Amino acid sequence: MSLQNLHNPDTTSSTTGPNATGNGPWLSARGLFCERDERVLFSELNFDFLPGDIVRIAGPNGAGKSSLMRILLGLSAGFEGELFWHGKPMAQQVYDFRSQLLYLGHQVGVKGNLTPEENLAWFSPAATQDDIYGALKKVGLSGYEDLLTHGLSAGQQRRVALARLFLEDKPLWILDEPFTAIDKEGVSELEQVVINHAQAGGLVILTTHHDLRVPVKTLMLGGTETEMPLC
Amino acid sequence: MLMALLKRDLLLAFRNRGDLLNPLMFFMIVASLFPLAVSPDPELLGVIAAGVIWVGALLATLLSLDLMFKSDYEDGSLEQMLLMPQPAMLMVLVKVLVHWLVAGLPLAFIAPLLGLMLGLPNGGFMPLILSLLLATPILSLLGAIGAGLTVGLRKGGMLMPLLILPLYIPVLIFASGSVQAGVQGSDYLGHMAFLGAYLALTLVVAPVAAAAALRISLAR
Numbered sequence: 001m002s003l004q005n006l007h008n009p010d011t012t013s014s015t016t017g018p019n020a021t022g023n024g025p026w027l028s029a030r031g032l033f034c035e036r037d038e039r040v041l042f043s044e045l046n047f048d049f050l051p052g053d054i055v056r057i058a059g060p061n062g063a064g065k066s067s068l069m070r071i072l073l074g075l076s077a078g079f080e081g082e083l084f085w086h087g088k089p090m091a092q093q094v095y096d097f098r099s100q101l102l103y104l105g106h107q108v109g110v111k112g113n114l115t116p117e118e119n120l121a122w123f124s125p126a127a128t129q130d131d132i133y134g135a136l137k138k139v140g141l142s143g144y145e146d147l148l149t150h151g152l153s154a155g156q157q158r159r160v161a162l163a164r165l166f167l168e169d170k171p172l173w174i175l176d177e178p179f180t181a182i183d184k185e186g187v188s189e190l191e192q193v194v195i196n197h198a199q200a201g202g203l204v205i206l207t208t209h210h211d212l213r214v215p216v217k218t219l220m221l222g223g224t225e226t227e228m229p230l231c
Numbered sequence: 232m233l234m235a236l237l238k239r240d241l242l243l244a245f246r247n248r249g250d251l252l253n254p255l256m257f258f259m260i261v262a263s264l265f266p267l268a269v270s271p272d273p274e275l276l277g278v279i280a281a282g283v284i285w286v287g288a289l290l291a292t293l294l295s296l297d298l299m300f301k302s303d304y305e306d307g308s309l310e311q312m313l314l315m316p317q318p319a320m321l322m323v324l325v326k327v328l329v330h331w332l333v334a335g336l337p338l339a340f341i342a343p344l345l346g347l348m349l350g351l352p353n354g355g356f357m358p359l360i361l362s363l364l365l366a367t368p369i370l371s372l373l374g375a376i377g378a379g380l381t382v383g384l385r386k387g388g389m390l391m392p393l394l395i396l397p398l399y400i401p402v403l404i405f406a407s408g409s410v411q412a413g414v415q416g417s418d419y420l421g422h423m424a425f426l427g428a429y430l431a432l433t434l435v436v437a438p439v440a441a442a443a444a445l446r447i448s449l450a451r
Binding site for chain 2: 050070074075076077078095098099103105106107108109110111112113114118121122123125137
């Protein structure tokens with residue numbers, strides 16, 4: 001994957017953001033506060049995610065991992081605080097942020113009534129058939145390209161979505177529980193893909209209950225104190 | 232991306248064609264029950280034909296609105312669509328276009344047949360077809376707002392008609408009015424002009440409103 005031309009040299013012109021230099025943090029938060037049902041999930045959360053980082057958002061069930069992810073994605077407005085993308089306020093950067101984002105959620109958006117090839121063709125319209133076949137081969141779905149996806153197992157259906165990691169040349173990956181329903185061998189392959197992406201200069205933010213054999217930064221949520229080893 | 236979405240949705244519509252035939256069947260059943268229940272007298276039926284067909288078309292559209300976003304919401308595709316860099320209102324327009332092609336346009340094709348069956352006088356056919364062609368896109372556009380607002384609700388079944396019907400009433404009045412005018416041999420261009428203006432208005436406003444509604448539904 002080529003991840004060269006990602007830094008806009010003109011990001012230095014920003015005035016408000018943290019460290020608004022070309023090599024500065026990609027995704028930053030200042031003073032994030034979120035509560036659900038009158039329970040504070042996190043408050044005064046600050047972080048800077050740099051290119052090359054693998055960030056794991058951790059915490060017990062209900063600690064707000066998915067809520068934080070939805071806030072980062074801009075899908076949830078129920079928070080206070082500020083988000084920055086390349087040092088500029090997120091509100092001005094929505095197009096740029098989204099065009100560099102690859103997000104896999106709990107539900108991966110794979111349609112049972114489409115074949116794996118058709119599913120991927122709409123996720124990545126720029127991909128050719130060869131690209132799609134190649135990506136499906138990498139996730140172990142050779143020979144399943146033109147079977148309807150609802151005939152595949154749960155793990156295979158998730159693998160269809162994971163094939164996007166090979167297809168789309170996006171520098172920022174946000175992955176919510178990417179290892180769910182994936183077998184042991186698949187998990188270690190996936191870990192390697194994540195490492196490769198980070199080493200190529202991408203940024204990976206993920207949640208998982210698996211023990212990762214990957215050097216990660218951990219953002220711990222939950223409990224009364226919020227541990228913040230990242231700032 | 233938007234072309235890919237259009238292609239995908241049309242393909243899905245074709246694969247799920249059973250779902251899509253339901254509203255059309257409903258439309259035909261409603262219209263064909265009236266001669267049995269009211270009276271087979273062509274004179275009487277001719278008088279109510281325009282109203283019956285239009286009420287049937289409106290209810291059939293309401294029935295099909297649920298399909299617009301529901302399955303995409305449930306399997307996470309809708310999140311992916313809202314995270315596309317393109318504005319969400321364009322995505323909504325694609326969804327509306329697909330809904331109109333598979334649920335609205337067939338109504339306009341089948342309606343003349345039902346008109347014939349109900350003994351609609353000759354002057355009524357032209358305004359019936361024209362009004363359906365002009366007004367079914369309005370129904371899809373306004374419906375997208377209701378579908379967007381209720382997509383996250385587990386029991387939104389009755390809420391959507393309540394939200395949307397008041398906006399549908401002008402369509403019903405002017406569309407069936409145009410057919411009545413045609414039957415009586417008077418000019419129906421005024422009605423058509425109103426429907427055209429309403430279509431222009433909803434084409435501008437509804438995608439923005441529906442996109443906002445979807446964001447609210449997904450924000451939880």
